[in-house]
Amino acid sequence: MLETDPIAMTSPLPDGHPPIAHGKIGVLLINLGTPEATDYWSMRRYLKEFLSDRRVIEVNPWIWWPLLNGIILTTRPRRSGHAYDKIWNRELNESPLKTITRGQAGKLAARLAGLDGVIVDWAMRYGEPRLADRIAHLKERGCDRILLFPLYPQYSAATTATVLDKAYEKLQAMRWQPAIRTVPPYYGDAAHIEALAASLERHLAALAWQPDLILASFHGLPREYFDKGDPYHCHCMKTARLLRQRLKLADEKLRVVFQSRFGKAEWLRPYAQDTVEALPAAGIKNLTMIMPGFAADCVETLEEVAIGLKETFLARGGANFSAVPCLNDEEGSIAMLEAIVRRELSGWT
Secondary structure, eight states: OOOOOOOOOOOOOOOOOOOOSSSSEEEEEEEEEOOOOOHHHHHHHHHHHTOTTTTTTOOOOHHHHHIIIIIIIIHHHHHHHHHHHHHOTTTTBBBBBHHHHHHEEHHHHHHHTTTEEEEEEEEEEEESHHHHHHHHHHHHHHHHEEEEEEEEOOIIIIIIHHHHHHHHHHHHHHSSOOOHHHHHHHHHHHHHHHHHHHHHHHHTTTSSSSSSSEEEEEOOBBHHHHHHHHOOOHHHHHHHHHHHHHHHHHGGGEEEEEEESSSSBBBBBSSSHHHHHTTGGGOOEEEEEEOOOOSSSSHHIIIIIIIHHHHHHHHTOOOOOOOOOOOSHHHHHHHHHHHHHHTTTTTTT
16 A cells, blocks of 8 residues: 555654644534625625525526626625624624634534544635635645535525535645535434524523514525425424424414515515514514524624514514524534534544
8 A cells, every 4th residue: 555545644654754734634614604894895795706606696697697796786785784784793893603603613622622633613605714715724734534514404505505516616626635524404403403492492581571473584595496496495394393393382383484585586485574574463562583594693683683673573563572592602502513513523533
């Protein structure tokens, strides 16, 4: 067997062999992404990268590109920047998503410290830190095996698949590729359901009132993608069903809605905005919302739900509104991530 064979590298190097980092295992947490600032040009750069992804926008490029580079990237950066400005982490001058994802990686690394040779890092699909750069960094540190962990509980081509596309794109440019594993969607994982249920129970116990209804709000998806076979809707519904079962709630006490609709096409229904607007007139005066499709709080959960939908609900006659924080980097979340990672590293560690 050649001494440069990757398998042989797991044994001590022979005398005189040039130093080389090897034998480590990388765990890479990956979330959606974030702008670097809330000003027009920072938002424009981020939105252009995001909205240029053919996995995200499947419209014919001959139609989409003029719209994107004309009206959308002229007007939307200011609106999006205003939304981000409301929830910006001013102490660290970054978005909450970046703060929380960094925290998740650091706390997970501490929990995995007993696994010899495991290195935990984090990346974003869009913006910084770049996914390709972090894969290269792990390889440079000696990771000849890397576990990619897209932080999307429910699979969609517009989320999980584009993360893996970008990772494989980097691998195509590498002469010595690390072995790769990917964490499967964990929408129905027992550890995930338990973490969600415990988080919701703690939140409800701290309220001075109890909700008439709990809405589980997932990020929306164009209906066309569902019709083409994307399993996202089914994954969302199963997460909600298992959460109801764990909490022993009737179907009418925990309902599913979809938020963040963009453009004029039909998206997955029911829409969160329309539902929340109509609830007070239907006698729902006390509302709690939980966002089980988001691993970390971001502009969609903090600005769109906790601020925007709260204002809508109260303006329409609601009395009390609360939004459950995402799992973030709290103890239950890190325990869940650890359980999944340890399982997926089986045979490597």
